[in-house]
Amino acid sequence: MRILSVEVEQYRGITGPLSLKFEAGLNVLYGPNEIGKSTLLAAIWDGLTLTARGETERHRSIQPHGDGRPRVKVTFVRGGVSYVVEKTFAGKSASKSALRITSPTDGVVELAGTEAEERLRGVLGVGETARSGELKPEDQGVWPLVRVLQGESGRSPNEDVKTESARASLGERLATLSGAVLGGEGAEELIQKVRTEYLRHYTETGQPAKRGDTPVWRASQALDKFKAERDRLRDQLKDHDAAVDRHARLEQDLDRLRREQPRLDERHRAAQAEVQRIQKLKDGLGELDARRGQVEAEAQLLTNTRRQRDALLQESAEAEAAAPALAERHAQAQEDVLGAEARLPPRRAEVEARRLALDRAGRLCRRLRAHRETLDAAEAQRRDQERLRRALAAKEKVVGWEAEQRALRPDDAGLGRLEQLQHEALKHTSRLEGAAATLVLTALRPFTLYEPAGERSLAAGESATVHAVSPQTLTVDDRVALELRPGGADLHKLREAAHDAEHNLRAALQAEGHKSLDEARDAAQRRREIEARLNEARAQLREIAPKGLPALEEELAQRDAAARRAQQARDACSEPGDPPLPEHSELGARLSEAEQHEQGARVQSDEVRDALVREEANLKGLITAAAQSAKVSAEASARVDRLRAQLTAHRAEHGVDGVLSAKLERALSARQHAAAEHTNLVKTLAALHPEQAERDAASAARSLEINRNSVKDAEQQKAEIAGTLSASGAIGLHDRHAEQQAKVDAAEAELAEARQDAEAAKLLYETLRECRDAAQERLLAPLQAEVASLLRLIFPDATAKFDERYALKQISRDQGADSFDELSFGAREQLGLVMRLAFARLLGGEDGLPVLLDDALVATDEARLERTRRVLDAAAASGLQLLLVTCHWPRLREAGLAPSALIDLEAERRRQERRAP
Numbered sequence: 001m002r003i004l005s006v007e008v009e010q011y012r013g014i015t016g017p018l019s020l021k022f023e024a025g026l027n028v029l030y031g032p033n034e035i036g037k038s039t040l041l042a043a044i045w046d047g048l049t050l051t052a053r054g055e056t057e058r059h060r061s062i063q064p065h066g067d068g069r070p071r072v073k074v075t076f077v078r079g080g081v082s083y084v085v086e087k088t089f090a091g092k093s094a095s096k097s098a099l100r101i102t103s104p105t106d107g108v109v110e111l112a113g114t115e116a117e118e119r120l121r122g123v124l125g126v127g128e129t130a131r132s133g134e135l136k137p138e139d140q141g142v143w144p145l146v147r148v149l150q151g152e153s154g155r156s157p158n159e160d161v162k163t164e165s166a167r168a169s170l171g172e173r174l175a176t177l178s179g180a181v182l183g184g185e186g187a188e189e190l191i192q193k194v195r196t197e198y199l200r201h202y203t204e205t206g207q208p209a210k211r212g213d214t215p216v217w218r219a220s221q222a223l224d225k226f227k228a229e230r231d232r233l234r235d236q237l238k239d240h241d242a243a244v245d246r247h248a249r250l251e252q253d254l255d256r257l258r259r260e261q262p263r264l265d266e267r268h269r270a271a272q273a274e275v276q277r278i279q280k281l282k283d284g285l286g287e288l289d290a291r292r293g294q295v296e297a298e299a300q301l302l303t304n305t306r307r308q309r310d311a312l313l314q315e316s317a318e319a320e321a322a323a324p325a326l327a328e329r330h331a332q333a334q335e336d337v338l339g340a341e342a343r344l345p346p347r348r349a350e351v352e353a354r355r356l357a358l359d360r361a362g363r364l365c366r367r368l369r370a371h372r373e374t375l376d377a378a379e380a381q382r383r384d385q386e387r388l389r390r391a392l393a394a395k396e397k398v399v400g401w402e403a404e405q406r407a408l409r410p411d412d413a414g415l416g417r418l419e420q421l422q423h424e425a426l427k428h429t430s431r432l433e434g435a436a437a438t439l440v441l442t443a444l445r446p447f448t449l450y451e452p453a454g455e456r457s458l459a460a461g462e463s464a465t466v467h468a469v470s471p472q473t474l475t476v477d478d479r480v481a482l483e484l485r486p487g488g489a490d491l492h493k494l495r496e497a498a499h500d501a502e503h504n505l506r507a508a509l510q511a512e513g514h515k516s517l518d519e520a521r522d523a524a525q526r527r528r529e530i531e532a533r534l535n536e537a538r539a540q541l542r543e544i545a546p547k548g549l550p551a552l553e554e555e556l557a558q559r560d561a562a563a564r565r566a567q568q569a570r571d572a573c574s575e576p577g578d579p580p581l582p583e584h585s586e587l588g589a590r591l592s593e594a595e596q597h598e599q600g601a602r603v604q605s606d607e608v609r610d611a612l613v614r615e616e617a618n619l620k621g622l623i624t625a626a627a628q629s630a631k632v633s634a635e636a637s638a639r640v641d642r643l644r645a646q647l648t649a650h651r652a653e654h655g656v657d658g659v660l661s662a663k664l665e666r667a668l669s670a671r672q673h674a675a676a677e678h679t680n681l682v683k684t685l686a687a688l689h690p691e692q693a694e695r696d697a698a699s700a701a702r703s704l705e706i707n708r709n710s711v712k713d714a715e716q717q718k719a720e721i722a723g724t725l726s727a728s729g730a731i732g733l734h735d736r737h738a739e740q741q742a743k744v745d746a747a748e749a750e751l752a753e754a755r756q757d758a759e760a761a762k763l764l765y766e767t768l769r770e771c772r773d774a775a776q777e778r779l780l781a782p783l784q785a786e787v788a789s790l791l792r793l794i795f796p797d798a799t800a801k802f803d804e805r806y807a808l809k810q811i812s813r814d815q816g817a818d819s820f821d822e823l824s825f826g827a828r829e830q831l832g833l834v835m836r837l838a839f840a841r842l843l844g845g846e847d848g849l850p851v852l853l854d855d856a857l858v859a860t861d862e863a864r865l866e867r868t869r870r871v872l873d874a875a876a877a878s879g880l881q882l883l884l885v886t887c888h889w890p891r892l893r894e895a896g897l898a899p900s901a902l903i904d905l906e907a908e909r910r911r912q913e914r915r916a917p
Contacts, residue, residue, distance in 0.1 A: 001076055001077070001847050001848065001881075002076060002847070003074065004021065004076060004082075005020060005021045005022065006019070006020055006022075006047070006072070006073065006074050006075075007019040007020075007071075007072070008040060008043045008071070008072055009068075009070070009071040010064045010071060011039065011043050011062055011064065011071070011072060012042075012061075012062055012064060012065070013034070013036055014039055014043070014064075015064065017071075018908070018909060020903060022881065022883065023901040024881055025877075025880075025881065025882070025899070026884065026900055027884065027899060027900060027902075028884050028889065028897070028899040028901070029883070029903045030885070030886050030888075030889035030902075030904060030905065031904060035905050035906045035909070036905060036909065037854070037885035037886070037887070038149075038150045038854050038855075040885070040905070041852050042062075043072045044883075045143075045852070046058070046062060047072035047073070047074040048074060048124060049126055049135050049143070050087075050089075051117055052087040052088060052089055052096055052097040053091075053092055053095040053097075054092075054095075055092065057134075062089060063089075069089065069090040070088070070090075071087070071088045072086070072087055073085070073087075081103045081104075083099065083100070083101055083120075084098075084100040084102075085097075085098070085120055086098045086099075096113075097113055098111070098112050098116055099111045099119055099120055101119070124141070124143070125142065126140060126141045126143070127139020127140070127141065127165060137163060138164060140163070140165070141169060142169045142839070142843050144160035145160050145839040145843070146836055146840045146843075146850065146851045146852065147852045148833070148836065148853045148854055149854055150855055153832065153857065154826075154828040154832065154859065155832065156820045156828070157832055157835045157839070158807040162807075164192070169843060194764055194768055197764075197765070198761045198762060198764075200214055200758075201214055201758035201762065202758070202761075202762060208758070215754035215758070216751065216755055219747060219750045219751040219754045222747045222750070223744065223748055223751050226740060226743040226744045226747050227747075229740050230741055230743075230744050233736055233740055247718060247721045247722060249738075249741075250714050250718040253710075254711060254714045254718065257707055257711045261708070264703050264704045264707050267703070267704075268697075268700040268701055270700075271696045271701075274688070274696070275693055278685065278690045278693055281681065281688070282690070285681050285682065285685060288674070288677060289678070291674060292674040292678055296671055299670070299671040302663055303668075305654050305660065306664050308650065309650060309657065312646055312647045313647065315643055316643040316644060319643055322636055323633070326629065326632050326633040326636050327633045330626065330629035330630050330632075330633045333622065333626035333629045336625075336626075337623055340622050341619060343615055344616065347608070347612045348612060350608045350612075351605070354601070354608050357601045358604075361598035361602075362598055363573055364594045364597075364598070365594045366569075366573045367570060367581075368581070368590060368591040370566055370569040370572075371570050371581045372584075372587050372591065373562075373569070373570075374563065374566040374567050374570055375584050376566075377562050377566050380559050380562075380563075381556075381560065381563060385556070387544055387552065388553070390544050391545045391552055394537055394540045394544060395541055395549060397533075397537040398541060401533050401534040402534060404530055405527060405534060408523050408524075408527040408530065409512045409514075409527075410512045410520055410523065411524065412524060414520075414524075415520060415521065417508065418508055418509065418517055419517065421504050421505040422517050424505075425501035425504070425505045427501075428494065428497045428501040429498050431498070432494045432495055437467070437485075437486035438465060438468075439465070439468065439482070440463055440464070441463065441464045441476070445460050446460055449474060449475070449476055450475040450476075451472070452473075466484070468484040470486065470495060471483070782842065784802060786838040786841055787800050789874075790834045790837055790838060790875065791831070793874060794831075794868060794871060795811070797814045798812065798813045799811070800812075808831075808835065811823070811831065825859045826859040826860050826861060829857065829858070829859050830860060830864060830868055830871075833853070833857070834871060836851060837871065837882075840875075841880060844880070846879070847879075848878075848879045848880045848881065850880075850881045851875075851880060851882045851883070853882060853883065855885065855887065855888070857886070857891075857892070858888065862891075862895070865891065865892070866895050866896065868895075869892070869895045869896050872897065873897075873898075876900065884899075
């Protein structure tokens with residue numbers, strides 16, 4: 001099965017319409033949190049499994065945040081047939097379900113409503129509870145096996161295999177692949193039916209059930225009821241006719257029982273005779289087993305004796321043939337030892353000479369290296385001193401700029417507050433001026449106007465405007481005094497607000513140490529310039545001393561110590577009479593020449609030393625070989641004498657070779673004859689079916705005993721009735737009693753049949769369970785093989801084992817075996833992914849099943865992520881379709897994940913929302 005596309009509208013937080021297409025293989029949907037990744041997978045799930053009509057909690061949870069009706073449209077292909085399912089979730093009245101099926105054979109079929117829902121359930125293999133809304137876990141079939149919910153990446157797949165429907169589908173598929181008899185098509189259903197039939201008669205613990213719906217209990221209760229009614233009628237049978245009828249019936253029963261008794265006697269005697277015959281055969285088989293054991297032991301003893309004789313003959317011949325060669329080898333070994341001892345003294349002298357030459361060359365190389373380290377340390381000291389100087393200068397700049405910056409106020413935040421206060425002051429001043437009293441003075445002739453703020457002169461025809469926001473007096477020359485008294489209901493409040501705003505601005509400027517806002521702006525600009533220079537100085541300081549001045553000074557101290565150590569090492573390698581050391585420009589060539597000379601001396605020293613070691617090892621080996629050859633030669637002579645004595649004693653005890661062979665042939669013939677006789681007797685005994693014969697004998701004895709007891713009971717009842725016959729009669733009672741007796745007989749027969757059915761159900765159920773256990777290992781082989789093919793990509797040394805209910809028992813690795821819950825969360829996450837992919841490959845057959853993965857790799861580390869990527873690639877290559885949503889796409893991309901389709905859900909939603917009308 002492959003999902004081709006999905007369209008979602010008004011579903012939870014997805015307003016939509018959002019339409020996405022999916023490819024075969026791996027599809028990755030990524031984006032930030034709360035962009036709708038998990039919601040999209042939930043929409044696909046609900047579109048396939050949730051009925052459109054319903055008012056369950058699930059239906060209420062998918063409603064959009066605003067107004068609207070959730071709509072989901074899913075297009076998928078299964079078995080070569082195309083399906084388009086569209087559902088609108090709008091309560092009971094306006095909900096809609098539609099299914100369009102396109103088949104190569106049947107063409108296009110369109111269904112709606114309940115018919116569409118039922119056909120979709122059949123295609124997906126889900127349960128009947130989908131009719132009323134949300135699927136129950138036990139009716140979700142195999143789909144939970146191929147789904148990982150958000151936050152449940154470490155959840156055990158065993159939890160999803162617990163349902164009967166999932167196990168039945170998985171078992172049927174495994175049986176088809178493995179060929180197991182009890183796992184084929186309908187096998188799980190057969191076993192469940194047999195178990196259901198078994199539980200109709202027995203409890204889970206195997207005890208007879210005593211419920212009203214069990215056949216045995218129901219038949220027993222019916223029998224008791226009929227007997228009670230029959231007894232009641234019998235009490236009413238007071239009359240003579242009823243007693244006579246009972247007497248006649250008993251006569252008939254007695255006649256029947258007596259006629260049956262000879263046949264039962266004959267059956268009992270025949271069964272006893274068969275049992276006795278079988279017992280004689282068993283006794284004969286026991287005697288034959290004992291005789292056969294004796295023959296077998298005798299033949300085995302003679303066979304062992306013959307083997308001992310042959311081994312002695314062969315070993316004696318080999319020992320006599322090998323003795324001369326061993327003596328000759330010992331003589332040659334002694335000559336080799338003398339030659340090797342003569343070659344050792346010259347070799348030792350040459351080794352000592354080469355060692356002295358190597359020491360001289362090595363001392364010269366160490367002296368030159370120490371000299372180079374001394375020069376390098378001096379150069380490093382010079383560079384570090386220059387770095388320290390530049391760092392101190394940069395530090396001095398930083399301290400100076402920091403001091404100047406601290407002296408400047410305000411900062412950007414303070415300047416923002418001042419500008420906000422000025423804005424408030426201007427706003428209130430504007431309001432006040434808009435409400436002020438206005439006086440326009442036009443000069444008819446020149447005059448001087450005196451205001452509280454100052455004086456000004458006006459020429460003839462010139463005008464002056466005065467805005468009064470508070471009471472004030474104007475004087476024109478010395479002639480007129482004008483008193484202005486502004487009024488209005490809100491003027492007082494506006495004047496107070498303007499005064500407060502001006503006061504707040506002046507107080508804030510004073511707190512920052514400035515007289516005006518422009519002065520504060522200049523100070524803030526200067527502070528920003530200092531901040532830039534300060535950052536530049538700090539960056540320069542970090543570049544010179546990334547770890548700080550103390551670390552740089554510590555580094556200088558270490559350089560000094562290194563220089564002293566290099567000087568001391570050079571002095572330690574120098575001796576009186578050594579040639580002067582070269583300058584730095586010549587040092588490289590001189591050191592390379594000295595190292596080459598040292599290497600050549602070392603090679604020559606190693607060669608002569610190795611030659612000496614080989615000579616000494618060869619001498620030791622020759623001495624050991626000479627001693628060993630002497631020992632082996634002596635042991636060979638002693639072995640020849642010992643084997644001759646053993647062969648003579650063996651012939652004296654068991655006879656010559658021909659006599660021993662004849663005894664062995666007769667014993668083997670006797671053993672073969674006894675085995676053939678034993679086989680024939682076992683076949684004869686098996687053909688008689690001893691267990692069945694014993695059961696037949698016991699059954700015949702029980703039948704005979706029941707018949708005899710029945711005869712006694714009938715005769716006793718007949719005698720009792722004969723003594724109680726009377727002339728009284730009850731019309732119709734006899735017939736009713738006869739009918740009731742027939743019911744009793746039928747109830748007894750039904751009870752016997754129910755008990756027989758119960759025993760048969762128990763036998764069948766236990767037999768099926770035994771057979772199924774035997775086939776379980778073969779049945780699980782495809783599952784284990786499928787899991788193993790993916791598991792080895794993550795855990796190369798791991799194997800997985802499953803129980804009879806297809807649940808993972810344990811995973812075994814080199815360090816031991818663990819259950820699923822004992823693994824780390826990351827390992828559980830990876831193993832759970834492997835199992836779900838294996839389930840999808842098994843259950844889907846050639847089509848496969850889509851696997852829905854909601855952030856299934858959140859706890860996987862980088863090393864395992866690379867291996868898990870190979871698992872996803874293998875699953876996609878095998879034909880599976882994977883829908884993986886994640887907010888960790890950069891991690892997966894760095895691990896090499898290359899999906900067939902990559903969807904940026906955030907970008908896709910924005911693009912489609914802009915395109916929507």
